[in-house]
Amino acid sequence: MHPNEELVRRLYDALNAHDAAAMTACYAPDAVFSDPAFGELAGAEVGAMWSMLCSRGKDLRATVDAVRADDETGSAEWEARYTYSGSRRPVHNVISATYRFRDGLIVEHRDSFDLWKWMGQALGPAGTLLGWTPVMQARVRGGARAALSSYIGRQPEPQPVA
Numbered sequence: 001m002h003p004n005e006e007l008v009r010r011l012y013d014a015l016n017a018h019d020a021a022a023m024t025a026c027y028a029p030d031a032v033f034s035d036p037a038f039g040e041l042a043g044a045e046v047g048a049m050w051s052m053l054c055s056r057g058k059d060l061r062a063t064v065d066a067v068r069a070d071d072e073t074g075s076a077e078w079e080a081r082y083t084y085s086g087s088r089r090p091v092h093n094v095i096s097a098t099y100r101f102r103d104g105l106i107v108e109h110r111d112s113f114d115l116w117k118w119m120g121q122a123l124g125p126a127g128t129l130l131g132w133t134p135v136m137q138a139r140v141r142g143g144a145r146a147a148l149s150s151y152i153g154r155q156p157e158p159q160p161v162a
Contacts, residue, residue, distance in 0.1 A: 004069035004101045008076050011106070012064040020051035028105040035095075035111035036137075037118070037144045045148065046109075052151040057082045074099040084122040091121045115140070 007026055014022035024047030027033075033049065034040040041049055053060065060082040067076040080093045093113055100108035115137055119127030130136040 002069050002071075003104060004071070004074050004099075005067050007101070007104065007106065008067050008069060008074055008097075008099060009064065012062045012076075012078060015050070015054070015060070015062045018054040018057070018060065020047065020054040023047070023050040023054070026106055027109070028102060028107045031105070031107050031109065033109045033111075036113060036115040037140060038148065039141055039145065041148075045152070048152045048155070049148055051155075052148060056085050059083050069099065069101070072101060074101065087123060089122055089124060091118065093118055093121075 011023055011026045014020075014026070027046050030043055031046050032040060032042050033046040038049060060080065062078055062080050064076050064078040068074055076097045076099075078095050078097060080091070080095065082091055083089065084091050095111045095113045097112075098108075098110045099106050116127075116131040119131030119136065119140060121127070123131070127136075
C-alpha cells in the first residue's frame with residue numbers, strides 16, 4: 001500500500017475515533033479543503049472544521065472505500081452516517097474525495113456530494129422541496145460557515161510556552 005493511501009485511511013480512522021487532532025495532523029499547515037456545504041477552507045480552518053464536526057457528531061461514523069493514491073494525487077469514496085444536529089434527522093452522505101499530497105501530508109482535499117440530497121435528509125421536506133434552489137443552497141453554505149466561525153471564536157487562544 002502506498003504511504004499516501006495509508007494517510008487517507010488514517011484520516012478516516014481518526015474521524016471514526018472522533019480524534020480531530022489526529023485528523024489535523026494528516027494535513028499540511030497550508031492545506032485547502034472544499035465541499036458543497038462549507039465551500040473552500042484554508043489552513044487552520046480545515047482542522048477547526050473537523051474539530052467542530054467531531055465534537056458535534058457524537059454518532060458520526062465513516063466508511064472509506066476505493067482509496068487510491070500515488071506520490072502526488074489520490075481519491076477515495078467515503079460515506080458518512082450521523083444525526084444532523086440542527087434537526088436531529090439521520091443523514092447518510094455518499095462522498096467522492098480527491099486529494100493532492102506534499103511531503104507525506106494532504107495539501108488539497110476536495111469532497112463532492114449531492115447537496116440537494118443531503119438537504120432532503122438533514123432538513124426534511126423543506127430541504128427536499130427547496131434544496132435545489134441556489135438561494136437555499138447559499139443559506140446552507142452561509143450557515144455552515146457561520147457555525148465554523150462561531151466555533152473558532154469560542155476556542156481558547158494558544159498560550160505561549162514559557
